Amino acid sequence: MNAVTIKDVALAAGVSPATASRVLSGNPATSPAARTRVEAAARELHFLPNAQARSLRSTKTDSIALLISDVRNPYFSDLAHAVEQHARAAGLMTFMGNANESTEQQDEFLATVLSRRVDGMIVVPQGLSEQDGNATEMLRRVVDSGIPMVFVDRTLADIQVPRVIARSREALEEAIAELKSHGHERIAFIGGPKHASTAMERHQAFDAAIAANGLVTAPELHFAGDFRFASGAQGARWFLENPLAPTAVIIADAPMAIGALSVWRERGLNIGTDFSVVSFDEVDALLLHNPPIATISHDLELMGRAAVQALLAVMKNESVAPVELLSTFTPRPSVGPAPDKDVHSEGMPRA
């Protein structure tokens, strides 16, 4: 097992542990002679400082924690990658955790990370769906501990910490304008779960954008999914059976869109001609689809960078204004003319 401590280094270098410590942590109050000898000894013995003991004493760890909602969702893995690269550039190691869309797993990770000490946390928070998306007691406690923390992508209504989020209102207006210009008037929406603020934001922005385009919506045109594949497949069937016969649908994230598209493909439907589709998130499967899917996307590289910058500011006790990034609408052939007689009324095979 490992065992080489700073004492071993000091012994080998013929100095006291204190001097060795000073040399190894870059304290200027060291003589060149001591410096060379200690450094040589450390190299020789492959000394690796024990970060536990170090931060027990100094409370600096040069590391942060990143909690994402779902590692398997490419949206979050892209975000994680961006956060990690920027944190690295700032000299911070990132420990990643996966909430798996579960408050329980979120809480476990946050508590563990808090007790192991990191210098800050970047969190995509999970709310309690039974409580209008408010925070768990554990999350509140972690916030109350005073550890520097920023929210990214999602927020919680009852917790105030600096945040980096996206604003999809304008992009949705563009998307709906595009659909309208193709003759679509009844547009369905497949949304996300209550515990995610992004689901709420996208839903409200959708309603507002519909109104801004002079169209109307109805509760029957809204499907409540959960941001995952299976609920997208359900949403696809719901869409086909919808009595209001919508001619287009906007889907609130990529996993649901992929779930929906696989159902529609199985039924032999043609996107862009039978009906039109716009999805949030820009991922390979949507771009490679035939035809490519129009998307509302976020610059996750930018979002990750902004989150790291915000955290660095919080760690310096600076005040940080909320950051709102604009989503981008990219038209693609999945949006086509609204069909005269829509697919719903024809003799389609149903569930």
Next chain:
Amino acid sequence: MNAVTIKDVALAAGVSPATASRVLSGNPATSPAARTRVEAAARELHFLPNAQARSLRSTKTDSIALLISDVRNPYFSDLAHAVEQHARAAGLMTFMGNANESTEQQDEFLATVLSRRVDGMIVVPQGLSEQDGNATEMLRRVVDSGIPMVFVDRTLADIQVPRVIARSREALEEAIAELKSHGHERIAFIGGPKHASTAMERHQAFDAAIAANGLVTAPELHFAGDFRFASGAQGARWFLENPLAPTAVIIADAPMAIGALSVWRERGLNIGTDFSVVSFDEVDALLLHNPPIATISHDLELMGRAAVQALLAVMKNESVAPVELLSTFTPRPSVGPAPDKDVHSEGMPRA
């Protein structure tokens, strides 16, 4: 800031810190009276033990580290998810790190994690491509530290630790038999980078499977990619311009396959008729593609579980035999009859 220590709890409960410690860590040598009072005090004060100090003393952390090659590769995010869920079931918290296909980032993460103490490590190792995929000095040092460690998915030739890997030979034989039954005889291979043992394994298994099917291959039918999107796109062009005019191609991972498919789609080529495609890894984009892509896939849930089991065994000082999981070939319409006059000789637009 946070500050509630076990002393605070002891004080509030009117006992010594030692007694409080015993109660909180489940030591049976405690009186019921002390127990109730300490527990009440701990709850009241929201006591959260400092894991640093605890493991400085006891060297148990109930956590492991997981290093994957690339968070953005769905193959690894699926693997990460599986590892995390099984570790969690075993009472272990998982800290994830991303090597980003870079030995440097791998080494940073491993060193940090080692110095912060975890009970074990599950690693998808990156080798040095300049050195035939052998280990970096840092990785060797981490291994030498004696920390329980297992490799998953990939290995290194010069490091012996327990491993959970996949064996693709049989699946490749099936895939090639399927291609051959459709009349394909010249089959190209788009492989991975030298620093990944999986690239080597798949390449060798491909050659062996070609021979087992009574076919022949040639260096001109092998393209050296790097497991990422851009090199797949390069490979797609290489395929189209290949003087040997192969009629089918096997691609060694999903990101490269997606890169290749997007090139071919842009050129208006039809997979399954113009030529046939088989890809490693089973991801949404490949299944949603038109036509769906035949795949050679791994049971990542199983791989993750096996890795955790192996690590648990190592942590108990049990000896662990290498685990080899068989890959699965799934035929799909991306494999079709070999064209009489192949696409290469026609007037295709080239690079």
Next chain:
DNA sequence: TTGTACGCGTTATCAA
């Protein structure tokens, strides 16, 4: 059953 005292590896303080 409980408390005292010590040590884990490191850094901050203080005196030299």
Next chain:
DNA sequence: TTGATAACGCGTACAA
């Protein structure tokens, strides 16, 4: 500039 010493928060041998 250096070294001795204390302290970070916790667990545990030892004594009571």
